[in-house]
Amino acid sequence: MAAGEVVTRPAAVVKELLENAIDAGATNIEIHITQGGMGMIEVVDNGVGIHPDDMVMAITRHATSKVADVANLHGITTLGFRGEALAATAAVSRLTLTSSHDDSGIGRQLQVAGVLDDAPKLMPVVHHRGTTITVKDLYFNVPARRGNLKSIATEFGHIETIVREVALARADVALTLFHDNKKRLSLSSSAMSLSTMSSTTRLSNSKSLNTVSTNANGNNNVNPLPLARLEQATGLSLTKKALEIAIDLTSLMQPSREYVNNGFGDQASVNGWLWPITDSQDTLPKLIYVNGRLVKEALISNQLRQLAQTAQLVGTGYALYFDLPTQWLNINVHPSKQRIKISPLNNIMAHVSHAIRTKLKTVVTTETISSANAIQILGNSQIVDSNLSIDNAFATAMPNTSTTIYSSKSQAGKSAQTTLSVVRK
Ligand SMILES: Nc1ncnc2c1ncn2[C@@H]1O[C@H](COP(=O)(O)OP(=O)(O)OP(=O)(O)O)[C@@H](O)[C@H]1O
Numbered sequence: 525m526a527a528g529e530v531v532t533r534p535a536a537v538v539k540e541l542l543e544n545a546i547d548a549g550a551t552n553i554e555i556h557i558t559q560g561g562m563g564m565i566e567v568v569d570n571g572v573g574i575h576p577d578d579m580v581m582a583i584t585r586h587a588t589s590k591v592a593d594v595a596n597l598h599g600i601t602t603l604g605f606r607g608e609a610l611a612a613t614a615a616v617s618r619l620t621l622t623s624s625h626d627d628s629g630i631g632r633q634l635q636v637a638g639v640l641d642d643a644p645k646l647m648p649v650v651h652h653r654g655t656t657i658t659v660k661d662l663y664f665n666v667p668a669r670r671g672n673l674k675s676i677a678t679e680f681g682h683i684e685t686i687v688r689e690v691a692l693a694r695a696d697v698a699l700t701l702f703h704d705n706k707k708r709l710s711l712s713s714s715a716m717s718l719s720t721m722s723s724t725t726r727l728s729n730s731k732s733l734n735t736v737s738t739n740a741n742g743n744n745n746v747n748p749l750p751l752a753r754l755e756q757a758t759g760l761s762l763t764k765k766a767l768e769i770a771i772d773l774t775s776l777m778q779p780s781r782e783y784v785n786n787g788f789g790d791q792a793s794v795n796g797w798l799w800p801i802t803d804s805q806d807t808l809p810k811l812i813y814v815n816g817r818l819v820k821e822a823l824i825s826n827q828l829r830q831l832a833q834t835a836q837l838v839g840t841g842y843a844l845y846f847d848l849p850t851q852w853l854n855i856n857v858h859p860s861k862q863r864i865k866i867s868p869l870n871n872i873m874a875h876v877s878h879a880i881r882t883k884l885k886t887v888v889t890t891e892t893i894s895s896a897n898a899i900q901i902l903g904n905s906q907i908v909d910s911n912l913s914i915d916n917a918f919a920t921a922m923p924n925t926s927t928t929i930y931s932s933k934s935q936a937g938k939s940a941q942t943t944l945s946v947v948r949k
Pocket residue numbers: 540544545548569571572573574581582583587588589590603604605606607608609610611654655
């Protein structure tokens with residue numbers, strides 16, 4: 525894998541550094557950017573840190589503390605596994621790695637710029653437990669790459685998107701993003717995260733996650749999924765239209781197989797949210813996370829689009845969190861780790877489609893009223909033109925209402941039984 529494949533632009537560096545911080549168990553991450561990442565990218569975490577003896581290894585190619593052998597690639601529970609990211613970044617920038625693995629307040633620092641010749645020297649420095657990685661002058665030694673970069677605003681936009689995507693995967697991590705010393709994003713951590721939930725909640729024991737679920741510690745949590753975090757990170761109002769999804773896939777797990785018991789990967793479920801789109805102007809998230817990793821999977825997104833069409837919606841927004849046994853996954857099929865091979869994907873999607881179809885059917889629908897009732901709502905004085913579509917009739921009669929109407933004719937020719945489904949905005 526060439527360095528260029530990993531480090532395609534400043535946002536790609538930010539993504540790798542954030543993933544490393546999360547793999548290190550950080551709960552608080554600060555990201556300082558200058559000049560759209562072309563000046564400096566700095567990620568400060570409070571994770572486990574790196575032992576002084578391992579610091580040179582950390583920036584060496586193919587060195588990873590995360591996978592013992594290649595056969596293990598099927599059981600990956602960390603975001604990183606190639607041992608490439610830091611080495612690739614160091615090869616095209618001036619990189620400073622500072623880390624402390626204990627609470628002494630003292631850490632070590634090393635600097636590399638471009639090619640790693642002799643072993644870089646470790647300097648003792650004052651540093652809290654955790655790691656700070658500072659990447660300056662990205663592509664200083666690759667002028668062609670530097671020339672390909674877009675404006676500061678565009679590059680920073682990509683960085684912001686990456687930070688939001690990570691924030692959506694991990695509500696338990698507090699993230700703060702600064703650009704040229706101005707705070708641009710500040711996401712507090714929420715007490716109960718999806719990842720905590722995956723290791724503590726058994727869907728089989730608590731079938732309904734819809735309102736209140738109890739985790740293994742006995743805490744009651746209303747909506748353990750990070751809907752508040754979703755709103756915070758997307759800046760969209762998502763609560764009202766959200767349809768909660770909780771699908772148990774444990775029936776697909778072979779009882780004879782040993783499954784790793786390490787949080788992610790020891791259960792099979794899909795949790796998250798759907799947002800029916802009724803107005804093509806709507807911008808709603810379309811996010812698929814598999815074991816905490818944002819992935820692009822055409823099969824899943826196409827199927828969701830079809831389900832929305834069948835339910836006569838313009839489309840659907842979604843944030844779906846697949847929590848799957850690691851044996852089902854092969855992440856090592858794409859250099860930027862965005863694609864993932866899921867082996868029983870057709871079976872999974874059959875379950876998911878069935879559950880979502882049922883949900884969309886019952887839902888569109890907080891209230892379903894017959895057209896006779898609807899006319900009462902419209903008021904006695906209103907005459908509804910029978911040639912108008914139900915939507916138009918409702919809009920004509922109640923122009924100021926902030927209600928979204930979905931109508932569906934149940935059977936051709938039975939217009940009297942047309943149902944109106946009203947979802948309050
Ligand atoms: N923020 C961090 N905190 C603690 N250890 C870190 C941190 N960043 C990197 N490391 C250590 O450095 C090693 C190399 O990191 P690098 O990102 O290059 O590889 P990786 O994460 O193992 O795999 P990948 O290339 O897929 O990201 C990691 O395996 C880890 O041991």
